Amino acid sequence: VPGRIDRMYADYTGIRVNKGDHMVQLYSPDLLVAQDELRRAARALGDMPANAPDALKRTAESTRNAAREKLRRWGLTNAQIENAEQRGIASDHVTIYAPMGGTVIHRNGQEGMYVDEGTQLYTIADLSHLWVKLDAYESDLPWLHYGQAAHFTTEAHPGEEFKGRISFINPVVNPATRTVDVRLVVPNPDGKLKPEMCVRAVVRAQVATGGRVMDPSLAGKWIS
Numbered sequence: 001v002p003g004r005i006d007r008m009y010a011d012y013t014g015i016r017v018n019k020g021d022h023m024v025q026l027y028s029p030d031l032l033v034a035q036d037e038l039r040r041a042a043r044a045l046g047d048m049p050a051n052a053p054d055a056l057k058r059t060a061e062s063t064r065n066a067a068r069e070k071l072r073r074w075g076l077t078n079a080q081i082e083n084a085e086q087r088g089i090a091s092d093h094v095t096i097y098a099p100m101g102g103t104v105i106h107r108n109g110q111e112g113m114y115v116d117e118g119t120q121l122y123t124i125a126d127l128s129h130l131w132v133k134l135d136a137y138e139s140d141l142p143w144l145h146y147g148q149a150a151h152f153t154t155e156a157h158p159g160e161e162f163k164g165r166i167s168f169i170n171p172v173v174n175p176a177t178r179t180v181d182v183r184l185v186v187p188n189p190d191g192k193l194k195p196e197m198c199v200r201a202v203v204r205a206q207v208a209t210g211g212r213v214m215d216p217s218l219a220g221k222w223i224s
Helices: 029-046 054-073 078-086 138-143
Strands: 003-008 022-027 093-097 102-107 122-125 129-137 149-154 162-169 179-187 199-202
Touching: 003 029, 029 054, 029 078, 054 078, 129 138, 129 149, 129 162, 129 199, 138 179
Parallel strands: none
Antiparallel strands: 003 022, 022 093, 102 122, 129 179, 149 162, 149 199, 162 179
16 A cells, blocks of 8 residues: 555564564555545445345445455455444554564565555565475486485585475576576474575485386375
8 A cells, every 4th residue: 555654563684473463554645545435335335225226235335345355455454444344443554464474584665665555565484494496417317306305414504414305397407507407395494494505415216116216105196
């Protein structure tokens, strides 16, 4: 919603937030107008006589629902929309809440800044699961497949081994390095793994009858 940032509660990069935590308090005259539109639409629907034509009722309901949806898309919670519609409690300030839990990895706004509709204020990342990006040589490709387990080590934790599963193998070879991008999905519950760390991985392939690479734990399962 267009307006001015009066307060940023999550005021530095790296802070952890939970879903529903208050992030920003925004001053917006447009918000006051939109809440008034909702009140008037709800009042018009409520004052409509029982014998009113069905087409007129549907139009009034559509108008009210559109006003609700506008506020919802602007970031208001159901409770805030209900206060504006049923109790007539309107405000030119809105608190924007975190839509998910995670770590703030980018903070793009500052207090006193004017923003437009759609301006990105934060980027929140859930770092409890990560992607690990690897380079595999062409000669490694016959031994790799989706869903396969891979073990890797990091410079930051020497001697400690981590585990992930292959979720993607690039179908195109990088012509400069003659390698193929391979991506792992890795659990990171304790936060030891940090984005942009350097890792080295090993895949131990098992070969079935006929020379096919296989993984017993994935037998009979669809891998995408």
